[in-house]
Amino acid sequence: MSKDFIARDGALFAEFDDAELARRALDNLSARGYRNLETFFPFPMTSDQATNQLGWPALAMVVFALAAVGAAVGYFVQWYANAVSYPLNIGGRPAHAVLPFFVSALESLLLFGGVAAFVALLVALRLPRLWRPVYEIEGFERASIDRYWIAVGMGLGGDDDDFARIDRELRSMNAVRVVRVTEET
Secondary structure, three states: OOHHHHOOOOEEEEEEOOHHHHHHHHHHHHHOOOOOEEEEOOOOOOHHHHHOOOOOHHHHHHHHHHHHHHHHHHHHHHHHHHHHHOOOOOOOOOOOOHHHHHHHHHHHHHHHHHHHHHHHHHHHOOOOOOOOHHHHOOOHHHHHOOOEEEEEEOOOOOOHHHHHHHHHHHHHOOOOEEEEEOOOO
């Protein structure tokens, strides 16, 4: 969940104890025009969630670019050390031998690509994140076991009347409980 999902006005988290009730509530909220929804279920609830693959082409491009830079740097260092800086004529072999330089280039490619993937993934997921307001909801940890949570984000400008109206709607959909979460929670 992004920081601006809860925003400064908060979000309402509705807990359901039945998967079918939660799915119907999610469909109902979507049909009513709510777009700032987030789900916390132990498994995908809709066919869209099951088939939606979070492709991160930007992450792949960054990793590929840095891996290519790593290969070029590895090759350049080997070439500079053996052909320019300190060339040795041993047995008539050329100072710039392409095939043996590929090994160090491959190792550099893997090193740069691996480090780039690790750092880019941390940045993309905004990690490490040791605390989030949603962790303060008692029983939220059961969302990965047997509970179903739907969060309705208010964004900016939500007032208490909006919260009360959405709270009533969620309770009419048989939510076990509804909890308001803000950044300060």
